[in-house]
Amino acid sequence: MRRRLTDIAFRTATGLCACVACGLLVVIVWAICQRGWPALSWRFFTEQIRLVGADGGIFYNVLGTGILVLTALAVSAPLATAIALVQAVYLRGRPLGAMLGLFLQVLNGVPSLLFGLIGMIVFVQALGWGKSWLIGGLVLGFMILPTVCVALVERIAALPSRYVEAAAGLGLRRSQIIRSVILPQTKGGLITGSLLGLARAAGETAPIMFTATVFAGATVPRGVSESPVLSLPYHIFILSQDSFDPAVVTKVWGAALTLLALVCSLSLIALPARLKNHEEANNV
Amino acid sequence: MLDSAYARNHRLFYLFLSPSIHMKSAVFVLALVFSAVPAAMTVNAELLKINGSTTVNLPVAEAAEILRAERKMDIQVDVQGGSSGGISMLGEGLVQMGMASKHVSAADRAKFPKCDFVETHIGEDAVALIVSKDVWESGVKALTKEQIAGIYEGRIKNWKEVGGPNRRIAFFNKEPGRGTWEVFVHWLYGDAKKAPPVSFPEVGGNEETRNKVASTMGALSQLSSSWADGRKVFALSLRLDGKDILPTDENIATGAYPLSRPLFVLTNGKPTSGAQMMVDFLLSDRGQELVKKHGYMKLSELKTSEAK
Amino acid sequence: MSRWKRPSVTLVVCALLTLVAVFAFMGMLAVFVAQSAPVWRSEGWSFFTQKQWFYRQQLFGIAPMLYGTVVVAAVALLVATPAGIGTAVFASEFLPRRARLAVKVAIELLAGIPSVVYGLLGIVLLRDWIYRALQPFDPLSGDTLLTAGLLVGVMLLPTLMTLSDDALRSVPASQRLAARGLGLTATETALRVTLPQAWPGLLGALLLAGGRALGEMIAVFLVVGRQDNQWPESLLSLRPMAEAGQTLSSKLGGPEINIAYGDPLHWAAMVALGLVLLVLVATLTLAGTLIRRRKPHAP
Numbered sequence: 001m002r003r004r005l006t007d008i009a010f011r012t013a014t015g016l017c018a019c020v021a022c023g024l025l026v027v028i029v030w031a032i033c034q035r036g037w038p039a040l041s042w043r044f045f046t047e048q049i050r051l052v053g054a055d056g057g058i059f060y061n062v063l064g065t066g067i068l069v070l071t072a073l074a075v076s077a078p079l080a081t082a083i084a085l086v087q088a089v090y091l092r093g094r095p096l097g098a099m100l101g102l103f104l105q106v107l108n109g110v111p112s113l114l115f116g117l118i119g120m121i122v123f124v125q126a127l128g129w130g131k132s133w134l135i136g137g138l139v140l141g142f143m144i145l146p147t148v149c150v151a152l153v154e155r156i157a158a159l160p161s162r163y164v165e166a167a168a169g170l171g172l173r174r175s176q177i178i179r180s181v182i183l184p185q186t187k188g189g190l191i192t193g194s195l196l197g198l199a200r201a202a203g204e205t206a207p208i209m210f211t212a213t214v215f216a217g218a219t220v221p222r223g224v225s226e227s228p229v230l231s232l233p234y235h236i237f238i239l240s241q242d243s244f245d246p247a248v249v250t251k252v253w254g255a256a257l258t259l260l261a262l263v264c265s266l267s268l269i270a271l272p273a274r275l276k277n278h279e280e281a282n283n284v
Numbered sequence: 285m286l287d288s289a290y291a292r293n294h295r296l297f298y299l300f301l302s303p304s305i306h307m308k309s310a311v312f313v314l315a316l317v318f319s320a321v322p323a324a325m326t327v328n329a330e331l332l333k334i335n336g337s338t339t340v341n342l343p344v345a346e347a348a349e350i351l352r353a354e355r356k357m358d359i360q361v362d363v364q365g366g367s368s369g370g371i372s373m374l375g376e377g378l379v380q381m382g383m384a385s386k387h388v389s390a391a392d393r394a395k396f397p398k399c400d401f402v403e404t405h406i407g408e409d410a411v412a413l414i415v416s417k418d419v420w421e422s423g424v425k426a427l428t429k430e431q432i433a434g435i436y437e438g439r440i441k442n443w444k445e446v447g448g449p450n451r452r453i454a455f456f457n458k459e460p461g462r463g464t465w466e467v468f469v470h471w472l473y474g475d476a477k478k479a480p481p482v483s484f485p486e487v488g489g490n491e492e493t494r495n496k497v498a499s500t501m502g503a504l505s506q507l508s509s510s511w512a513d514g515r516k517v518f519a520l521s522l523r524l525d526g527k528d529i530l531p532t533d534e535n536i537a538t539g540a541y542p543l544s545r546p547l548f549v550l551t552n553g554k555p556t557s558g559a560q561m562m563v564d565f566l567l568s569d570r571g572q573e574l575v576k577k578h579g580y581m582k583l584s585e586l587k588t589s590e591a592k
Numbered sequence: 593m594s595r596w597k598r599p600s601v602t603l604v605v606c607a608l609l610t611l612v613a614v615f616a617f618m619g620m621l622a623v624f625v626a627q628s629a630p631v632w633r634s635e636g637w638s639f640f641t642q643k644q645w646f647y648r649q650q651l652f653g654i655a656p657m658l659y660g661t662v663v664v665a666a667v668a669l670l671v672a673t674p675a676g677i678g679t680a681v682f683a684s685e686f687l688p689r690r691a692r693l694a695v696k697v698a699i700e701l702l703a704g705i706p707s708v709v710y711g712l713l714g715i716v717l718l719r720d721w722i723y724r725a726l727q728p729f730d731p732l733s734g735d736t737l738l739t740a741g742l743l744v745g746v747m748l749l750p751t752l753m754t755l756s757d758d759a760l761r762s763v764p765a766s767q768r769l770a771a772r773g774l775g776l777t778a779t780e781t782a783l784r785v786t787l788p789q790a791w792p793g794l795l796g797a798l799l800l801a802g803g804r805a806l807g808e809m810i811a812v813f814l815v816v817g818r819q820d821n822q823w824p825e826s827l828l829s830l831r832p833m834a835e836a837g838q839t840l841s842s843k844l845g846g847p848e849i850n851i852a853y854g855d856p857l858h859w860a861a862m863v864a865l866g867l868v869l870l871v872l873v874a875t876l877t878l879a880g881t882l883i884r885r886r887k888p889h890a891p
Binding site: 003004006007010011013014015016017018020021022024025028029031032078079081082083085086090100102103105106107108109110111112113114117118121122142145173174175178179199202203204205206209210233236237240241252253256259260263264266267268271274275 | 600601602603605606607608609610612613614616617620623624627674675676677678679681682683685686693695696697698699700701702703704705706707708709711712713715717746749753777778779780782783800803804806807808809810814841844845849863866869870873874876877878881882
């Protein structure tokens with residue numbers, strides 16, 4: 001009897017935790033939707049900001065965030081592929097490979113603010129680029145490197161060894177195996193990792209506020225130096241502190257809802273593959 | 285172009301040995317490769333970059349919208365670090381125009397000897413001491429200079445000491461570097477440098493200040509008077525020589541209300557042609573209407589009252 | 593093995609790109625160290641112990657910021673740990689597979705919410721709730737270390753939950769089955785079989801989440817009050833939680849970095865804040881990762 005009671009109590013306690021976690025999600029999403037929904041309209045997405053955020057839309061903010069995120073993708077994908085191959089293929093099972101894994105974990109932990117700071121010191125100041133979308137892309141790409149890389153490494157590690165053995169049996173060299181077997185078989189990992197990384201990159205404010213975005217006036221960048229873009233997170237950050245008009249508030253929530261939708265759809269696309277991978281890896 | 289690329293790379297190298305901000309060091313091998321890139325890829329069709337005070341930002345950002353639309357100008361406006369951010373970024377040559385709600389001080393000029401700061405006066409703004417509704421309704425409508433200094437220095441901590449309710453004073457200090465703060469301590473102490481070192485919760489932008497004061501009981505802060513709406517936050521009078529003086533347009537224009545500040549756009553020497561267009565526009569009738577629209581006093585109002 | 597001898601183009605390219613990434617990180621560290629050097633020379637260890645930061649007086653002491661950072665992270669962990677690990681235990685031990693996936697999806701979505709959105713919610717909702725809830729303690733305003741800590745706690749929840757779930761799932765299912773076969777209830781299985789084996793993973797998860805809490809900036813910045821030099825009368829007192837404060841990251845993300853531009857010592861002090869933050873977070877992350885690596889043995 002006592003055992004049964006303990007069982008029920010424990011189930012209830014942990015179940016409550018789960019309810020709180022899921023409840024929080026509902027409350028947060030509801031709070032954002034409720035406030036942001038009235039702002040959404042066709043004009044909101046197709047016009048540029050006017051009257052310091054009180055009128056117009058967020059077209060160039062969405063565009064700027066898109067540019068930053070795509071640049072980050074272009075920076076991180078090749079680097080991540082290379083590192084994953086080195087770690088999971090060339091250095092498989094060696095101490096140096098483990099070190100590389102550790103390095104990625106540390107990189108993953110570095111606060112995003114510090115990436116912004118280093119981007120400012122090196123590119124904006126020392127190299128004199130001024131604020132530029134490319135710095136933002138580089139910084140964000142570097143920031144999401146571990147996310148992309150770890151997803152790919154997991155996938156490579158889960159690759160059935162008979163694939164590689166069969167290829168080796170055919171007399172293929174290691175670089176040929178990588179190109180014809182490992183990369184094609186694991187590109188799902190690269191895509192999943194990239195999507196997750198991009199979801200993180202799209203929502204970050206701290207790395208880009210000193211390096212890549214301004215509050216108003218930037219449109220489509222035409223060069224590299226002195227070519228900032230607008231962005232959704234910085235827009236929200238500035239307006240949440242500085243706005244002079246109640247009309248701004250609705251617009252800010254609209255922007256927040258847009259950003260949330262963007263980020264969530266990125267991680268939702270990546271979700272099925274990710275869950276499948278995790279479940280398999282843990283042999284449930 | 286070659287020269288500048290060389291100079292950059294060279295600077296990169298020796299600056300690492302002596303790391304100060306003027307010298308700006310960096311060590312990325314990667315960076316060396318990248319340093320040649322922007323020179324080749326920049327298309328700089330008369331870009332005007334502006335940074336500085338959030339207060340001046342309101343009319344300037346709207347003027348920029350108009351100039352972008354009508355003259356196809358390329359203007360970027362940002363508000364990092366308030367007036368001081370505008371001054372230092374202009375001094376560093378990172379922007380072509382600064383926005384400031386205070387004079388450029390001698391210290392600023394000494395810090396950036398290469399920059400010839402030119403102030404263009406575009407309007408005037410008063411700093412109000414604003415309080416939350418509960419303080420206003422309890423009957424605190426004015427403070428003397430001594431009382432304000434007492435609060436700022438932490439000697440007066442409760443509203444009852446200045447005739448209000450028994451409640452702690454929640455003083456939100458404007459971030460150092462904001463024009464509002466400079467004007468405030470300049471009035472109290474004669475010079476920002478003589479201001480005693482204090483630590484209070486800090487607020488940055490104007491909306492943040494208004495929000496936090498409105499939602500906190502016993503709150504007090506400095507805020508541009510045009511933002512004191514009289515519904516959620518209330519502007520106190522200053523009790524000077526026994527007279528309560530409100531930050532009304534007339535009191536500001538005549539100088540009876542001492543806590544007022546000029547609004548400037550700043551350029552380095554002679555403005556670039558883009559900056560000149562912005563200056564001309566701000567001083568034109570349409571530009572001055574924008575200044576008025578955002579709650580500040582335009583130049584003509586100041587001049588007529590001075591003449592009176 | 594003779595066919596592996598000459599390095600292939602693929603290997604060379606991969607190795608080069610890896611080196612680029614590693615050196616970029618080393619370079620980042622080197623820049624932080626080099627640029628912060630003046631303040632280490634002038635302040636030395638007192639940079640950590642001084643309780644005053646007044647840049648106009650050239651006083652640079654970060655003890656109150658370290659305190660604020662630790663308190664915010666501690667509150668966050670205190671809130672997120674039971675909820676995060678509890679959710680993970682519930683999902684992995686009690687829920688059928690489909691329901692478990694639903695919970696995981698919800699948590700993944702929670703993880704995706706950008707920190708600036710949390711900050712916005714913090715300003716609009718949490719600040720006021722905390723202000724009202726703390727009324728018995730007469731708080732000065734709703735900007736407190738507690739507010740920041742709670743907000744970060746909510747942000748940590750997905751991280752903690754995902755990492756804990758990984759730790760729990762890494763205990764082989766066969767052991768659970770064996771335990772149930774011996775007649776143990778699900779609770780007893782969880783408490784006596786799963787958790788004892790998963791604890792390194794859980795501890796690692798805590799450390800990693802702690803690292804994340806230390807570095808969070810945007811959300812903290814908006815609700816912590818940014819009051820310098822808040823050193824508590826007693827380190828054990830809970831009172832300062834109802835007061836405003838400053839953390840390493842909220843200082844670093846604020847406008848002071850723009851003011852510091854022209855002043856070598858002030859600039860060095862700001863960069864040093866970044867370096868301290870980097871070292872703290874890297875240490876926690878490293879420790880967490882190493883502990884997590886000690887996976888439970890298969891039967």
